[in-house]
Amino acid sequence: MDNQQVDCGCDTIPQSLLSIDEALEILINSAKITNSAQLIELDNTLNRMLAVDIHANISVPSFDNSAMDGYVINLKENQINTPSGLAFEITDRIPAGSTGNALAPGCAARIFTGAPIPKGANTVLMQEECELVENKSKIEVYRAILLGENIRPMGNDIQSGDIILPKGKQLQPQDIALAASVGIDKLKVFHKIKVGVFFTGDELVKPGNTLQQGQIFNSNRYSLVALLSKLGCEVVNLDNIKDTFNATCDALEVLKSDCNLIITTGGVSVGEEDYIKPAVKKLGQLNLWRIKIKPGNPLTFGSVGRCAFIGLPGNPVSAMVTFLLFARPFIKKMQGASHYLNTAFKTQANFDWYKPKPRREFVRVRLDYTTFPTKANLYPKQGSDVLSSMVWADGLIEIPEKTTFKRGEVLNFYPLNEMLS
Structure with a gap:
């Protein structure tokens, strides 16, 4: 376990609404890259992050x-x-x-x-x-x-001494094959990031149980664990804990000594009564950010001891979208990835946008490949509680603040399949 002191910038961040770019910059600058690595067999390196440049020690082919x-x-x-x-x-x-x-x-x-x-x-x-x-x-x-x-000719593919795989590359099947082609059987990769999670709230019920009046099934627990697993994290899951201050402090104490990062969902809205914020403040430091984003807005970032802490919103779509926009780049940088920011592609919107909004919106869309150029169709319900929209969509379109446009406007499109890797 390689924990490092986390500077959450709590003393310098203003409490007014932050832009997405400001919040992301602060978060990324606070991410500490792990310096712990291990040498493992090729068969075990899929999706791991390279800790060193890999040089070829032979030419490929080695003869005409x-x-x-x-x-x-x-x-x-x-x-x-x-x-x-x-x-x-x-x-x-x-x-x-x-x-x-x-x-x-x-x-x-x-x-x-x-x-x-x-x-x-x-x-x-x-x-x-x-x-x-x-x-x-x-x-x-x-x-x-x-x-x-x-x-x-000899060396047609690779010359001896070439860097064939750069440090910070997330290893894919073709990368592993390339390493094998020059006779390498083991690769040095960064250790997996350990991320601790737990969930509070008397209204949350584990699927498989019977709902009582006022209760809901805890979908965030499953989405968060799946998102972290998809990113190659080692997840330490304490599951649902008692909704008390002492239980919350105990959970944070357990995780801080063994994890690089702790993530929770819910209980971070301004003025909301919950135990996560006071518990984190007692054991470390915490800053509540109000961000000009929809879905989302409240996001907490801080540290518990030497372990970073991120608190996501509680609505299921808000939790997933803010995880992808903020937590994912933070985690990718911690993992040692050379490319950790989300990549957007230009796509035409197949819908009108008449009402300018004060916050930047990330709307769920699906690409229509039957048209040329490809256009993005809007899911009809964009509420932060509409989890089915995340299943229907294959990406998010970014709509800038105070913007109106007509069908055919070219906007940034973030494909979900890339944001989930």
């Missing part, structure tokens, strides 16, 4: 080789680019994994994809272009032949 099944030829100078038919005696057979004999001028060898180019050879013809003659002892070719055809 054939790009296809066919015939490798030592083409004489007077045979280069000759339009008339040419004949070559077959003197060798070179399967992949073996080394052929030197090839005399004007001779050919049967060769297979990936096999080394023998000494003296200078071009390869695909087998479909060659006709076997004289009891298959020769080939005839009826087109002009150039030097270097169908030969993969």
Whole structure:
């Protein structure tokens, strides 16, 4: 466990409404990158974050080789680019994994994809272009032949010493394959970030139980754990705790010694009576941010001991959207990712927006690929309680403050599949 002192900027942040950009900048600047790493087998590195640059210690390919099944030829100078038919005696057979004999001028060898180019050879013809003659002892070719055809030169893919994978890259299947192609069997990756979660509120009921009047099922518990797991975090889940000040303090005490970050949902609205805010203030420091955003607005950030703390809003859509916009970049930076900010793409809105809003909105949309260019359709219900909109949508469109527009306006689109990785 590698906890570091967290500076939440609580003494410098004004209590007036912050812009999204201001809040995100403060949060990102406070994220401390883990410096703890481990060397693990390739099979276990998927989605892990590289802790060092990876250099190739060989060239790939490490020898000139054939790009296809066919015939490798030592083409004489007077045979280069000759339009008339040419004949070559077959003197060798070179399967992949073996080394052929030197090839005399004007001779050919049967060769297979990936096999080394023998000494003296200078071009390869695909087998479909060659006709076997004289009891298959020769080939005839009826087109002009150039030097270097169908030969993969040594180092064509990778040169020895190249950085093939940079520090901070989140490893995907193709990255793992590339490491294996240069003979690397283990990679040094950052340790997983440990994130502690717990949930309070007498109105919350675990799914599978019976709801009483005034109670709701706790969906935030499942969305938060799933979001953290999707980001490759190690989740320490205390689940629902008693809705008391002492129980809240006890939960924070348990998590602060073993986690890099604690996240909760709900109980962060201005003036709301709850135990999370006073408990965090007692054990550490806390700042309540009111942000010009919808869905969302209240967000808490601080620390408990050496452990960072983020408090998300309680409405299910608000919790998910603010997690993706704020907690995700914070966590990605802590993990050591070189690219931790969300990426937006320009997309046309397939709806009008007549009423300017004082807060920047992130509305749930689905792309329509039957049109060109692709356009984004708006979900009809945009309330922060409408969790079904997150299932229907494949992304969020960002609508700036005090803005109106007509159908066809080009706006920032944040794809959910990228924000969830």
